[in-house]
Amino acid sequence: MKEIHYTKMHGLGNSYIYINTFEETLAESELISLAIKVSNKNTGIGSDGLILITPSDQADVGMRMFNKDGSEGKTCGNGLRCVAKYAFEHQLVQNETFAIETKAGMVEAYVHLNKDQKEVNEVTIDMGAPILERQLIPMLGEKDNHVVNERFEVENETLFATAVSMGNPHVIFFVDDINQAPLYELGPVITNDNRFPEGVNVEFIEVISETEMHFRVWERGSGVTEACGTGACAATVASVLNGQSKRNEPVTVHLAGGDLTITWAHDGKVWMRGAAETITTGIYFDHSKH
Numbered sequence: 001m002k003e004i005h006y007t008k009m010h011g012l013g014n015s016y017i018y019i020n021t022f023e024e025t026l027a028e029s030e031l032i033s034l035a036i037k038v039s040n041k042n043t044g045i046g047s048d049g050l051i052l053i054t055p056s057d058q059a060d061v062g063m064r065m066f067n068k069d070g071s072e073g074k075t076c077g078n079g080l081r082c083v084a085k086y087a088f089e090h091q092l093v094q095n096e097t098f099a100i101e102t103k104a105g106m107v108e109a110y111v112h113l114n115k116d117q118k119e120v121n122e123v124t125i126d127m128g129a130p131i132l133e134r135q136l137i138p139m140l141g142e143k144d145n146h147v148v149n150e151r152f153e154v155e156n157e158t159l160f161a162t163a164v165s166m167g168n169p170h171v172i173f174f175v176d177d178i179n180q181a182p183l184y185e186l187g188p189v190i191t192n193d194n195r196f197p198e199g200v201n202v203e204f205i206e207v208i209s210e211t212e213m214h215f216r217v218w219e220r221g222s223g224v225t226e227a228c229g230t231g232a233c234a235a236t237v238a239s240v241l242n243g244q245s246k247r248n249e250p251v252t253v254h255l256a257g258g259d260l261t262i263t264w265a266h267d268g269k270v271w272m273r274g275a276a277e278t279i280t281t282g283i284y285f286d287h288s289k290h
């Protein structure tokens with residue numbers, strides 16, 4: 001049996017098991033099964049997936065993320081805020097501003113501290129520019145263009161899709177009432193729709209005003225989660241592209257687990273600010289043989 005030290009953290013209820021690979025040694029071949037095992041709430045710890053906090057040659061710290069089903073995502077907004085909190089509080093970094101490397105590229109984190117300057121309450125992340133070209137999202141289709149309010153037939157229903165990549169793929173649908181959004185009916189169908197060759201995170205949003213929206217998500221590889229940081233960024237970009245919100249104006253995104261503030265700045269970058277919390281730390285007893 002192998003003992004693995006972990007920390008369970010969440011960003012607005014989107015929880016992951018965090019393993020610090022500055023100290024723990026994991027083989028590449030065990031990562032997928034480890035993600036599946038630790039995420040299981042009955043036989044594991046229980047989470048939306050696994051996140052590794054890693055050394056990085058390019059940045060101050062690195063992050064790798066795995067969904068509940070073991071698939072690897074290139075980035076994770078809520079995960080980035082938790083990695084930033086962990087890195088600062090465990091002195092992996094010394095400054096309040098630092099770079100994090102992900103498989104989708106480099107981002108910049110800014111930690112907001114409590115009164116004694118030791119604990120991180122909130123984190124702002126410069127998530128970089130959204131990717132809007134259809135083939136880079138990637139989404140199939142005849143035209144080589146942006147996917148904004150495009151007719152999207154699924155299960156005998158006609159929806160209108162806006163697709164945005166924040167380093168990972170998102171498709172956004174506007175609804176009149178968030179409580180009537182077909183999340184459980186269409187989320188699992190659209191996430192595997194063959195128009196998205198790499199799968200997709202599926203979001204429904206109800207725009208309340210230019211600066212406020214309700215948001216629900218079916219995440220690729222994990223299903224319904226309480227929150228999705230990259231999804232909230234993509235939804236804000238989608239709202240601007242559809243003329244419902246404005247560039248450079250912060251949008252409060254109400255997710256099931258709480259609020260994020262997202263701004264798509266004039267310089268092209270998307271900024272995300274929100275909470276990150278530690279739930280517990282412990283030792284996972286891995287009984288499997290590798």
Ligand SMILES: N[C@@H](CCC[C@H](N)C(=O)O)C(=O)O
Binds near residue numbers: 074
């Ligand atoms: N919860 C995340 C996104 C996690 C990855 C996603 N499911 C994918 O496969 O792209 C977030 O907060 O951004």
